[in-house]
Amino acid sequence: MPTQSSSNVTTMRWSNGALEMIDQRVLPARFEYLAYDSAAAMAEGIRSMVVRGAPAIGCAAAYGVALEALRLEKSSPEAFRSGMEKGFEILAGSRPTAINLFWALARMRRIWDAAGNAANAVVSARLLEEAHEILAEDIRINRAMGAAGAALLADGARVLTHCNAGALATAGWGTALGVIRSAVEAGKKISVIADETRPFLQGARLTAWEMVQENIPVTLITDNMAGHLMAHGEVNAVVVGTDRVAANGDVANKIGTYMVAVLARRHNIPFYVACPLSTIDRNIASGADIPIEERAAEEVMGFRETQWAAQGVNIRNPAFDVTPAELVTGLITEKGVVLAPDREKVAALFD
């Protein structure tokens, strides 16, 4: 079993043959874990955003594969094989934008393909071991990104972030919030400005909650206030996460990230993207080719059961947008910071 990240938030944990995950739909009003024991249940957990955040989705999908193998362990070899193929497929169809999902499934498939004629129980044990390793590796990578990124933040910095790229979006520690945690751990005074991040309110509900758990000062604003604060000199840096980075350094991230990047550029505020290498999709030339998920109208019409919008309107609900590489001051990776990213510098990360 993997070690924990030593943050105060444990997003997912292996327990009694199941993966338990914090239900991020109901935070912060309720803090509770839901247990998952099959690929289908895990796919639904990802789709409905019980778990969200690109690295966390990758870990959850890896466990989804392992859980399916454990569930089918007593089946015939044929039923095992066909059941596992179906499990891979249903997990791959859960959400389209975060590349970590496909990256984690590809890693699990390599274990699956290498298993040959090994007994079901041997295969499921190997798959579970790989899922544990993906989770442990994610925490190590977050720690390495944190160390690299912390150096970019000055003592006393007021750091704006969008959505939640924290422990809740990863196996622990976090990408963007991991950078902030590492800066605080290094003795810097950092305060966070959190965009609320409509429509799912990851900033108001998750980032704000995480920072309160860590005793890091956090100020919540609506998404449309970031420009006003920047114009008044109240933002020193921006750090966000990402769901997929194209080969040229274009960044897909939660809807609204692009607006923040455009404003940061206007105000000469550095705009950093915390980006594990697993989030870089070298098969995609530019951001224009990244698939952008459109989600249900209900999310924009209101929040949960509270629906406030006028009936009869049309709705758009793209869940992500693309920030061109030219607006990115630096990609913070586990291999260090890539300033002014472009195709050559991104490729060099993989040498």
Place this chain on the structure above:
Amino acid sequence: MPTQSSSNVTTMRWSNGALEMIDQRVLPARFEYLAYDSAAAMAEGIRSMVVRGAPAIGCAAAYGVALEALRLEKSSPEAFRSGMEKGFEILAGSRPTAINLFWALARMRRIWDAAGNAANAVVSARLLEEAHEILAEDIRINRAMGAAGAALLADGARVLTHCNAGALATAGWGTALGVIRSAVEAGKKISVIADETRPFLQGARLTAWEMVQENIPVTLITDNMAGHLMAHGEVNAVVVGTDRVAANGDVANKIGTYMVAVLARRHNIPFYVACPLSTIDRNIASGADIPIEERAAEEVMGFRETQWAAQGVNIRNPAFDVTPAELVTGLITEKGVVLAPDREKVAALFD
């Protein structure tokens, strides 16, 4: 009594010695009028945003003065005078940013000051007449702005707007939405993209509702989606209202307007501000001097009784921001369109 605007929305109406106003806090779930019969009640109606939008606030405040005079008509001349002074004061303290409030109160004070030793009933009748005239004039001005602005919108244009600068924000017809209504009346096909406008959700609740009443196609987005739509060529023009324009053409408007203006500039999309001359504050040199209201934390923590944010966070809630004149393609006024506004062009409007 003033004529109506011939839009399908009557924001306020004189009825049985009181001013009835649509309760904009509960739209679109409930459509109901509240009746106001004193300055104190009207000030509270303005503060709590039963009525909002700079021109509508001006009209409401004017009626607040007239209603106070009617209420005190039977008082002694001394009680009448001191009561009216108190009424002016309480109305002036209701909200700080919209200049129309102070403009309308100044007009009412001129009538009050000119009344001399006239009988209470004569004074109250003159004040009511002036309030009616302010309302009628607002509709005429909106119509004139509409005619001037409609020419700027191409047939088939997709027009993004922020907050509500519609019939609900005025005595009728609207400023930004008045321009859209006039373009539609002139036979153009226009569709509207409405930012939901957190935290009070004027876009989702009021602009969307108004456009549905008028059968003008409207698409609702969260505030952080505007950049994504612009980047995909889905926005042809932006038209917004304003709460106060400085002498140099800087524009204070609902929080988030500045972000939209910055994005519009990046994408070479024209950014127009519908601005009656009553909204121009010639006593303020630039936007930096416009007082920006900070409202209660509860508005950002959630919406109405639904509070979703994590406990323990700090909150910022500036209700307005300032868009510098350099980002404004044109001010649409009742005297025509002022392209690339600056101090000289703004001053020339008053010659």
